[in-house]
Amino acid sequence: MVANAHQIDFRDVEPAEWTHCETATQAAQTAFPVLPADELSSYFELNDVNSVALGVRLSPDTEVEALADRLDQIALIEVDFPAYTDGRGYSQARVLREHMGFQGELRAVGDVLIDQLRFMKRCGFDVAVLADHVDPDDAEAALKRYGVWYQPAADDRPPAHRLRRFVQNWEI
Amino acid sequence: MYQYDNFDKQAVRERAADFRDQVERRIAGKLSEDEFKPLRLQNGLYLQLHAYMLRVAIPYGLLSAKQMRKLAHIARTYDKDYGHFTTRQNIQYNWIKLVDAPDILDELASVEMHAIQTSGNCIRNISSAQFAGVAADEVEDPRPWCELIRQWSTFHPEFAFLPRKFKIAVNASPADRVGVKLHDIGITITRNAAGERRFEVYAGGGQGRTPMIGKLMRDDIEAHHLLSYLEAILRVYNRYGRRDNKYKARIKILVHETGEDKFREEVDAEWRKIEGGPVDADIAEFGRIADYFTAPAYDTEAQVDAHKARAAMDPAFAAWVRHNTLAHKVPGYKAVTISLKPHDGIAGDATSDQMDAVADLSENFGFGEIRVTHAQNLVLPDVRDADLPALYDALFAQGLGTANQGLLTDMIVCPGLDYCALANARSIPVSQKIAKRFDDMDRLQDIGEVKLKISGCINACGHHHAGHIGILGVDRKGTENYQILLGGSAEEDTSLAKILGRGFDEDGTVDAIETIIDVYKAQRQDGENFLATYRRIGAEPFKEAVYGG
Ligand code: SF4
Numbered sequence: 001m002v003a004n005a006h007q008i009d010f011r012d013v014e015p016a017e018w019t020h021c022e023t024a025t026q027a028a029q030t031a032f033p034v035l036p037a038d039e040l041s042s043y044f045e046l047n048d049v050n051s052v053a054l055g056v057r058l059s060p061d062t063e064v065e066a067l068a069d070r071l072d073q074i075a076l077i078e079v080d081f082p083a084y085t086d087g088r089g090y091s092q093a094r095v096l097r098e099h100m101g102f103q104g105e106l107r108a109v110g111d112v113l114i115d116q117l118r119f120m121k122r123c124g125f126d127v128a129v130l131a132d133h134v135d136p137d138d139a140e141a142a143l144k145r146y147g148v149w150y151q152p153a154a155d156d157r158p159p160a161h162r163l164r165r166f167v168q169n170w171e172i
Numbered sequence: 173m174y175q176y177d178n179f180d181k182q183a184v185r186e187r188a189a190d191f192r193d194q195v196e197r198r199i200a201g202k203l204s205e206d207e208f209k210p211l212r213l214q215n216g217l218y219l220q221l222h223a224y225m226l227r228v229a230i231p232y233g234l235l236s237a238k239q240m241r242k243l244a245h246i247a248r249t250y251d252k253d254y255g256h257f258t259t260r261q262n263i264q265y266n267w268i269k270l271v272d273a274p275d276i277l278d279e280l281a282s283v284e285m286h287a288i289q290t291s292g293n294c295i296r297n298i299s300s301a302q303f304a305g306v307a308a309d310e311v312e313d314p315r316p317w318c319e320l321i322r323q324w325s326t327f328h329p330e331f332a333f334l335p336r337k338f339k340i341a342v343n344a345s346p347a348d349r350v351g352v353k354l355h356d357i358g359i360t361i362t363r364n365a366a367g368e369r370r371f372e373v374y375a376g377g378g379q380g381r382t383p384m385i386g387k388l389m390r391d392d393i394e395a396h397h398l399l400s401y402l403e404a405i406l407r408v409y410n411r412y413g414r415r416d417n418k419y420k421a422r423i424k425i426l427v428h429e430t431g432e433d434k435f436r437e438e439v440d441a442e443w444r445k446i447e448g449g450p451v452d453a454d455i456a457e458f459g460r461i462a463d464y465f466t467a468p469a470y471d472t473e474a475q476v477d478a479h480k481a482r483a484a485m486d487p488a489f490a491a492w493v494r495h496n497t498l499a500h501k502v503p504g505y506k507a508v509t510i511s512l513k514p515h516d517g518i519a520g521d522a523t524s525d526q527m528d529a530v531a532d533l534s535e536n537f538g539f540g541e542i543r544v545t546h547a548q549n550l551v552l553p554d555v556r557d558a559d560l561p562a563l564y565d566a567l568f569a570q571g572l573g574t575a576n577q578g579l580l581t582d583m584i585v586c587p588g589l590d591y592c593a594l595a596n597a598r599s600i601p602v603s604q605k606i607a608k609r610f611d612d613m614d615r616l617q618d619i620g621e622v623k624l625k626i627s628g629c630i631n632a633c634g635h636h637h638a639g640h641i642g643i644l645g646v647d648r649k650g651t652e653n654y655q656i657l658l659g660g661s662a663e664e665d666t667s668l669a670k671i672l673g674r675g676f677d678e679d680g681t682v683d684a685i686e687t688i689i690d691v692y693k694a695q696r697q698d699g700e701n702f703l704a705t706y707r708r709i710g711a712e713p714f715k716e717a718v719y720g721g
Contacts, residue, residue, distance in 0.1 A: 085210060085293070087333025091410045094330055099445050115194070115211055122329035135202065145190050148183040150323040151399075152450035153330065160179040161323070161457035 006136040007129045008143065010121045010155075013105050018055050018076060027051060034078060037062045044070065057109075060088040064095050071102055079125070081110035090123045097124035097154040114142045124154030173234050173541060174319050174464045176284040183326070184281040187288055191215045192274035199271075214294060214332070216287030217273055221593050224268040227290040228280060230544050232300035232318040232342070233261030237531040237540040242283040244527035250276055255527070257512060257520045259584055259635060260339070261299050261544040262290055266591055288326060293334045295325035295406070299341045301349040302509075302545040305465060306553045308501045311363055314344035316462040317398070323461075324399050324451070331406050335413035336421035338406070339378075350546065351662035353377045353386040354638060356423045357405060359398075362391070371398055375405055376427030376435070379632040383668045384424040387432045389439060396455040397447050404443035408435070467502075468539040471556060474504025478558035489564050491613060492575035497560070504557050510550040510567060511574040511582060515607040518600055519585035520548030529570045537563045547584055549577065580622040580689070581607045584635050588628030588645060589652070595628035597645025597652035602626065605682045610689075619689055621701040623661075638662035640703045641688065642669040643681060654681040658688070658714060659706050672711060673719050684718050691717045 018032045024042035027033035034055035035043055043049070055076035058064065067074065077096060079089040089108065096102040108120045108128040117139060120128050130139060149159050176184075191211075198208040212218075216227040228243070235243075243263055247255045250272045251265040258264055268276070280286055289296055298318045305313040321340060325331070331338070341350040344361040352358030358374040371393040377386025393401050405423075412430070414420045427435045446452075483490035497506040510530060513519050522530070534542045534552055537559045543551035555563055567573040576582045583606070586592070588599030603626055610616055625639030629646075636642030642657035653675040660669030676684055689702075691714050696705045706714070 084207075085333050086415060087293075087331070088411055088415075090330040090333070091407050094407075113207060115190075116333075118327075119329040119332050138197065138202065142190065142193065145193070146186050146327075148179050148186065149329075150183075150326050151328055152453070160183070161460070164177065164179065164457070164460065 005129050005132070006134070006139075007127050008117060008136070008139055009127050011126045013126050016053065016076075020057070027054070034076065037067070040067070040070065044073075058089075058092060060086050060092075062092070064092050064100065067096075068100060071100060074102075074104055076105045076107060077102065078107045078109050081108060081112055081116070084111040084113050084116055090119060093120070093123040093125055094154050114139045117143050118146050122149065122153040122155050122157065173236060174231075174315075174461060180284070181281075184284070184286045184288070187215070187286060188274065188277040188281045191277055195270065195274050210292055210333075212273075213292035214289060215273070215277065216290035217268070217270075218291060219593070220266065220587075220591050221589075222591070223266065224270055224273070225591070226265045226268045226273060226276060226287060227258070228263050228265070228285060228287050229290045229297045230262050230285075231322050232298055232304065232315055233302055233544040233546075234315065235542040235544065236283075237534045237542065239283045239285055240527050240531040240534070240542055242279060242285065244524040244531070246276055246279060247527065248524040254521050254523045256518075256587070257522065257544050257548050257550070259546050259548060259586075259633065260297055261302075261546055262297055263544070264587075266587075291337070293336050293338075294332050295328060295334075295338045295340065298322050298325070299339070299350055299355075299546060301343055301345065302543045302549075302551045303349065303498060303507050303553065304344070304543075305467075306500050306502075306505075306507050307345055307347075307349075308499055309347055310345040310501075311361060312344055312369070313462075313465050314342045314361055316458060316465050317344075317359075317361065318342050319461045319464075320399070320458055321402065323457075324402070328406075331410060334406075334410055335415045336418065336423075338409075338423065340402075346664065348662070348664040348666070351377075351635075351638065351666070353666040354379055354383075354635075354662050355386065357402065358386050364392070369395055371395070371401075373401060373405075375439075376424040376432075377666075378422050378424045379635060379637050380422065381419060381630040381632070382422075382424065383632065383637040384428060385666055385668065386424075387427060387435075389436050395458070396452050397443075399455075400447045400449060400452045401439075401443055403446060403451050404439050407442055408438050412438075468541075468554060470502045470505065470554070474502070474556045475558055476504045478504070478556070479560040482561040488575065488613070489561065491617060492564055492573060493560060495575050495579060495617075496577040497555075500554070502554075506555050506557060506560065508552045508555045508560070508563065509545065509577040510552065510572050511576055512549050512572075513576055513582050513607070514571055514574050515576075515581055515611045516604070517571075519583055519603060522550075526570050526572060529566070530572070533563060533566055536566075547582060549582070575613060576616060578621045578623075579616045580610055580619055580624055581616060582624075583607075584623075584625040584639070586627050586634035588626075588634075592628060592633075594631060595645065596630075596647040597628050597654065599626045599628040599634060599643075599645060602643065602645075602654060602678050602681055605678060606685055609682050609686060619693065619702070621703075622689075623703075624685075625660075635662065636660070637668045638666075639669055640701075640706070641685065643685075644671075646675060648675065651677070653677060656681065656684055656688070656718075658711060659703065661703060670711060673715055687717050688714050 021027040021033040053075035057078040360372040372391040374386035538554040589595035626643040627634035655675040657669035
């Protein structure tokens with residue numbers, strides 16, 4: 001993990017000392033490795049594995065469906081946003097959560113800026129690791145600003161039209 | 173029309189507050205211009221050649237009198253006293269100061285308006301037919317569906333950073349008034365053989381530098397599956413649309429490169445996982461929305477053809493009624509198009525005073541409702557025949573009485589090099605020269621329906637591919653040059669216009685248009701309009717006349 005990186009927790013997660021590993025063999029000897037997705041099959045072929053829990057790092061073009069067989073053995077998935085304008089990670093997150101039932105920790109990393117956080121939260125991320133130069137106080141403030149959503153997504157927030165049915169004379 | 177409840181009000185206020193914060197962070201140097209750019213774009217703020225331009229959303233082109241007055245006030249207070257209505261039924265202000273933008277968003281929020289998602293790589297304002305709810309040929313009013321889609325697409329958490337912008341249009345009559353097959357997604361609401369509501373969904377149409385006609389994805393989507401089907405298309409596009417090249421990033425390229433059938437299968441596979449799920453569960457919301465679109469209290473005694481006496485003695489008025497009014501579903505009423513194409517003006521522009529005047533007229537001669545059309549005109553949808561003379565006189569006094577709806581001078585014209593940083597050539601002067609050349613109502617009426625559309629560059633904001641006659645500005649060795657295209661249509665018989673031959677300078681273009689019109693007049697048969705003649709005789713006779721044998 002990058003030291004001092006500020007992270008925003010959308011939900012409480014078990015803290016762990018995750019370490020980025022480049023190769024499967026390196027990961028097998030690490031307690032909490034985070035491995036690139038394309039190293040995953042080699043990792044599962046190794047016999048001598050001493051990891052406590054496994055993390056996987058996706059790139060935007062990773063086919064998340066390919067993780068299906070191993071999903072229950074993955075504790076953490078890092079979804080990389082190499083540029084914040086690249087929105088593929090939002091779909092990856094929703095597919096993992098809603099189609100594949102991934103229950104582990106989902107973490108947004110990379111070019112994570114303030115104005116993406118509210119979308120990440122709704123797409124099922126647990127944690128967003130802010131880009132270095134982002135002020136965490138500004139991030140928290142911006143995140144609090146939005147209360148109204150119009151569509152269901154991967155979080156459990158009810159969209160406005162569902163609330164409307166219960167709140168007739170709702171005042172702000 | 174739709175009225176915001178407290179949820180909607182909170183949403184636009186939150187957004188305005190958020191944007192104020194973003195502007196402050198930008199001014200404080202906490203956001204770089206690169207980081208700020210997509211944020212301001214998602215709030216409709218572009219940097220043009222000379223200043224910021226703010227594009228305000230007019231959902232499916234529908235405005236109340238109160239909202240129109242606010243638009244006039246903004247033009248007067250923060251801009252140069254005018255606004256520009258666009259082909260996406262929005263309004264643009266061309267001379268906005270960054271520091272004023274948050275105040276303008278607050279002003280807009282006070283009348284249930286905003287600039288959300290009017291630019292940027294997200295789902296844009298939903299467009300629809302300008303005669304929705306009043307046209308006699310409609311199977312139902314498309315606007316409640318537009319509103320449902322507007323809400324679903326607003327702040328959609330998954331689709332805020334698509335490969336490219338995404339435009340959806342909804343039509344509900346056999347006559348295509350929205351360009352269904354020229355949108356990223358085009359929807360036609362129909363009835364199946366059993367009389368049940370079905371949605372035809374087209375995907376992958378678009379103009380721009382690679383124009384393509386949309387492909388029919390499915391014609392059997394039911395109401396309670398509409399949103400899941402849209403979500404499935406968007407998810408496939410978000411995951412697999414090209415991001416390596418901005419000019420290949422629209423969904424039309426994905427559909428084209430994947431292949432229509434395979435793309436449909438991929439969408440179906442995704443759709444099967446989500447159909448009937450949470451996104452579809454809220455279809456009950458549709459009933460709440462539809463209640464806002466019930467018909468107004470029409471005068472059941474409205475006298476049919478009450479304007480005929482004036483028409484009989486005033487040919488100019490008669491011409492205006494003929495061209496600028498449309499039969500209404502209620503007898504004794506007409507839908508009136510207010511032309512924003514005076515022959516000495518700029519297509520789509522309206523002054524603050526004109527906007528205020530239109531707001532007043534919408535209340536005096538209707539139910540306080542105004543529509544913006546994709547042809548950059550305005551519509552008063554509910555005018556009694558008996559009121560047409562008074563309305564005409566009032567419009568005429570405001571310079572809004574031009575009787576050219578659907579005629580050659582009712583051009584669609586993009587802002588071009590006068591404003592736009594991407595332009596190769598100016599669009600406005602050439603449009604004005606054409607209007608001047610044909611500034612004779614008798615002649616225009618004799619020529620009849622011609623859709624002339626002008627873009628200042630290959631990005632095609634002026635829809636030149638879809639014009640009966642299209643004009644495309646190009647940069648030829650540093651000078652402005654114009655190519656002419658013929659044979660396009662954005663209606664139910666959608667076709668893409670083809671380039672006639674080498675381009676011309678401004679005056680040469682005007683001459684060539686006149687020559688083309690002369691060929692049509694010489695060749696037309698039995699009431700054919702320009703497009704019908706072109707389709708019958710082909711490009712050759714036009715080429716010969718324009719370029720010589
Ligand atoms: S067509 Fe080109 S010149 Fe015209 S508005 Fe679009 S980008 Fe600008």
